[in-house]
Amino acid sequence: MQRSSLLAESLAILGKEVASELRRRVALNAIGLFAVTTLVAVAYQIGPYGLAEQDRPFLLSALLWIILFFAATAGLARVFVKEEDAHTAKALRLAARPLAVLYGKLLFNLVLLLALEVIIVPLYCALMGFAVRSVAGLILVMAAGGAAFAVTSTFVAAIIARASGSNALFAILALPLLLPLLVAVIAGTRAAAGSMELAAVLPALRAIVSLGGVTMVTAVFLFPVVWRD
Amino acid sequence: MSESSSMLWVAVVMVVIWGGIFAYCLGLDRRLRHMEDQQ
Amino acid sequence: MVLNARVLVVRFRDVSKRFGGQKVLAGVSGELRPGRVLVVAGPNGSGKSTLLNILAGLLRPSRGEVTYAEDERVLSAEEWFPNLGVAAPDMALYDELSALENLQLFARLRGVSGHDHASLLLELGLAAAHHHKALGAFSSGMKQRVKLAQAVLHRPPVLLLDEPSANLDEDGHQRVVRLVTRMRPATALVVATNDPREMAWGDATIELAG
Amino acid sequence: MTEKTWQKGLKWLLGVWLTGVTAAALLWAPPAAGFQGDSFRIVFFHVPQAWVAVLAFCVNLVASLRYLRGRRPLDDARATAAARLGLLFAILATITGSIFAKIEWGMFWNWDPRETSIVILLLIYAAYFALRQAVADEERRGALAAAYAIFAFVTMPFLIFVVPRVYASLHPNLVEAARGTVRFKMDPHMRMVLLAALVGFSGLFTWLYTLEVRVARLVAARRAQEEA
Numbered sequence: 001m002q003r004s005s006l007l008a009e010s011l012a013i014l015g016k017e018v019a020s021e022l023r024r025r026v027a028l029n030a031i032g033l034f035a036v037t038t039l040v041a042v043a044y045q046i047g048p049y050g051l052a053e054q055d056r057p058f059l060l061s062a063l064l065w066i067i068l069f070f071a072a073t074a075g076l077a078r079v080f081v082k083e084e085d086a087h088t089a090k091a092l093r094l095a096a097r098p099l100a101v102l103y104g105k106l107l108f109n110l111v112l113l114l115a116l117e118v119i120i121v122p123l124y125c126a127l128m129g130f131a132v133r134s135v136a137g138l139i140l141v142m143a144a145g146g147a148a149f150a151v152t153s154t155f156v157a158a159i160i161a162r163a164s165g166s167n168a169l170f171a172i173l174a175l176p177l178l179l180p181l182l183v184a185v186i187a188g189t190r191a192a193a194g195s196m197e198l199a200a201v202l203p204a205l206r207a208i209v210s211l212g213g214v215t216m217v218t219a220v221f222l223f224p225v226v227w228r229d
Numbered sequence: 230m231s232e233s234s235s236m237l238w239v240a241v242v243m244v245v246i247w248g249g250i251f252a253y254c255l256g257l258d259r260r261l262r263h264m265e266d267q268q
Numbered sequence: 269m270v271l272n273a274r275v276l277v278v279r280f281r282d283v284s285k286r287f288g289g290q291k292v293l294a295g296v297s298g299e300l301r302p303g304r305v306l307v308v309a310g311p312n313g314s315g316k317s318t319l320l321n322i323l324a325g326l327l328r329p330s331r332g333e334v335t336y337a338e339d340e341r342v343l344s345a346e347e348w349f350p351n352l353g354v355a356a357p358d359m360a361l362y363d364e365l366s367a368l369e370n371l372q373l374f375a376r377l378r379g380v381s382g383h384d385h386a387s388l389l390l391e392l393g394l395a396a397a398h399h400h401k402a403l404g405a406f407s408s409g410m411k412q413r414v415k416l417a418q419a420v421l422h423r424p425p426v427l428l429l430d431e432p433s434a435n436l437d438e439d440g441h442q443r444v445v446r447l448v449t450r451m452r453p454a455t456a457l458v459v460a461t462n463d464p465r466e467m468a469w470g471d472a473t474i475e476l477a478g
Numbered sequence: 479m480t481e482k483t484w485q486k487g488l489k490w491l492l493g494v495w496l497t498g499v500t501a502a503a504l505l506w507a508p509p510a511a512g513f514q515g516d517s518f519r520i521v522f523f524h525v526p527q528a529w530v531a532v533l534a535f536c537v538n539l540v541a542s543l544r545y546l547r548g549r550r551p552l553d554d555a556r557a558t559a560a561a562r563l564g565l566l567f568a569i570l571a572t573i574t575g576s577i578f579a580k581i582e583w584g585m586f587w588n589w590d591p592r593e594t595s596i597v598i599l600l601l602i603y604a605a606y607f608a609l610r611q612a613v614a615d616e617e618r619r620g621a622l623a624a625a626y627a628i629f630a631f632v633t634m635p636f637l638i639f640v641v642p643r644v645y646a647s648l649h650p651n652l653v654e655a656a657r658g659t660v661r662f663k664m665d666p667h668m669r670m671v672l673l674a675a676l677v678g679f680s681g682l683f684t685w686l687y688t689l690e691v692r693v694a695r696l697v698a699a700r701r702a703q704e705e706a
Contacts, residue, residue: 004376004377004378004379005379008376008379009376009377012373012376012377013377015373016362016365016373019364019365019369020362020364020365023364023402024364086360086362086363087358087359087360088359088360088361088362090326090354090356090358090359090360091354091359091360091361091374091418092377093326093349094324094326094349094352094354095349095374095377095378096377097346100377155629156626159609159622159625159626160609160612162613162618162622163609163612163613163622164612164613166612169608169609169612172604172605172608173605173608173609173626175601175605176598176601176602176605176630177602177629177630177633179598179601179637179641180598180633180636180637180640180641183641184640207636207640210636210640211633211636211640214632214633214636215629215632215633218628218629218632219629222625222628222629225546225621225624225625226621226622226625228326228345229326229327229328229617229618229621238577238581239504239519239520239577240504242520242523242573242574242577243500243503243504243520243523244500246523246570247496247500247523247682250682250686251492251493251496251682254489254682254685254686254689255489257689257693258489258689261689261692261693261696264696265692265696268696268699286705287615288614288615288616289704289705291705328549328617
């Protein structure tokens with residue numbers, strides 16, 4: 001039996017995830033709704049003038065990523081949990097290679113997360129009066145941060161899907177692993193807000209990229225153990 | 230915190246923690262040997 | 269349609285499985301060869317599905333071993349799965365996708381191209397009108413037909429069917445009989461069932477105690 | 479089995495060593511400049527506890543890797559025992575750390591980067607046990623827990639090295655104040671007591687670990703009897 005290439009399998013799975021998500025929109029609703037309501041609530045409370053001037057860069061950066069983090073926990077685990085709940089995991093396990101499943105679902109979570117960022121970040125800057133001097137720097141931090149975020153979230157999602165599958169367990173397992181990344185992306189966002197040149201975000205970007213790279217390599221080695229008994 | 234009391238704090242905490250764990254080990258060790266003999 | 273004519277043999281020796289303290293399978297042995305149907309019979313909860321999951325390589329036996337060999341070369345799990353077709357009650361397909369989209373997905377995953385999935389669905393009795401409807405709206409009988417189509421679309425040399433006629437009417441059962449007859453010569457088949465009509469297919473039978 | 483003399487001797491040595499270390503830490507080691515009285519002496523306990531916690535998590539890593547390769551239940555028991563002890567030492571390190579902070583800066587917690595790293599370690603291994611609770615099947619529980627422990631371990635270097643540096647850039651005013659006082663000069667005597675304390679606590683960890691593994695062996699043997 002010849003096998004399809006890993007890329008073809010991964011794209012087939014990504015296609016399936018996008019198609020079923022567009023038709024049922026469960027994760028999209030969860031993430032979108034959560035992010036917007038939190039943002040509006042926070043904006044209403046704090047608003048552009050609520051913060052002392054010198055605290056603004058740090059607090060606004062931190063707040064943005066906390067909103068993104070909790071919106072993500074509302075939706076990113078679904079990509080594996082629904083396979084176990086709907087009992088479709090068995091057919092997928094038999095038909096696709098573990099790495100194709102990992103890459104397909106990771107790409108889907110990445111698309112979901114970047115879409116979330118594209119919607120939330122401009123809205124956040126407007127509502128909160130968050131002036132960002134280096135937009136290019138912010139985009140770099142958001143993209144790299146989003147990718148590293150998606151790697152850990154997807155791997156933890158695969159683990160909890162085979163445990164109780166509850167969102168609470170996802171947050172408990174994912175939070176401590178994401179804290180180092182959270183610190184790095186907040187520092188990066190703050191640097192992007194603080195200065196015009198791109199170089200300002202480099203230290204944080206190095207931390208994000210190395211953290212994302214190391215966790216990706218580990219996820220690739222460990223995923224088959226999680227996906228198959 | 231006065232001079233001597235901070236010292237007392239440190240000493241008490243340390244002795245309680247480490248004394249307790251050491252005693253726990255002794256007790257567990259004895260019980261284990263007893264169960265291993267029955268095995 | 270030319271079926272794969274490769275000699276694939278599955279041997280399982282003294283396979284046992286225990287969940288927590290409870291023993292589900294005790295020392296089952298046997299062999300699968302192309303052209304032979306092995307029936308696994310036994311009351312509910314006797315471990316039929318567990319044995320099939322172990323033979324599929326989805327579950328690790330507590331004791332005993334399963335070896336997959338192609339012309340005496342032992343295959344790894346990675347090499348093994350593509351040779352396997354499975355249809356079982358504890359397995360579902362994607363409700364959001366249509367019958368055809370499901371088959372196209374599994375065909376792409378298995379690297380099988382250019383097959384007329386529509387005719388396979390017709391052969392299993394799914395009317396053309398339903399081919400483009402989402403699986404979620406299907407009755408259990410219609411879902412079972414798509415599941416059987418998924419199991420055979422890549423013409424696997426080994427086919428594991430767990431209660432294949434479940435939820436099927438008489439017409440559905442007759443189509444399963446025709447499918448098994450057609451695939452039998454070049455396929456090693458395992459059928460877990462309590463349906464006497466299906467038990468009659470067996471060249472060999474394993475009776476699992478309750 | 480009657481206890482061999484060397485085991486009894488080892489226990490006595492460990493007992494004597496630990497009392498010696500405690501006495502040295504509390505009485506003998508010279509006071510460090512810039513501290514209120516003798517509160518700095520808690521460092522002789524705080525720092526080794528943190529190191530031993532990391533040591534325990536390393537043992538958990540090795541046992542988890544070995545479990546994934548051989549799927550032997552004993553390796554899973556070893557991984558769990560090491561994680562449990564790691565959690566214990568991390569909790570102790572956090573307690574002694576906050577006592578030190580209370581005496582030194584008047585508040586139990588001041589987000590000193592090293593302290594936050596220990597707490598994050600605590601969260602990781604608390605999550606490890608939350609995961610173990612959530613899985614019924616024994617073998618899957620071992621595999622998932624091992625996968626999580628190995629994945630978490632990889633993020634640990636970032637936690638201990640990267641986070642403090644990046645963290646410091648986040649709120650410079652707070653952290654500089656704390657960093658100024660913590661960097662006391664390590665004179666040779668203090669370093670010796672610190673190393674002695676580390677050896678003592680590692681010995682205690684090893685003993686605890688072997689005891690827990692012996693318990694696991696007994697449980698496994700008893701279950702094997704029941705099954706047979």
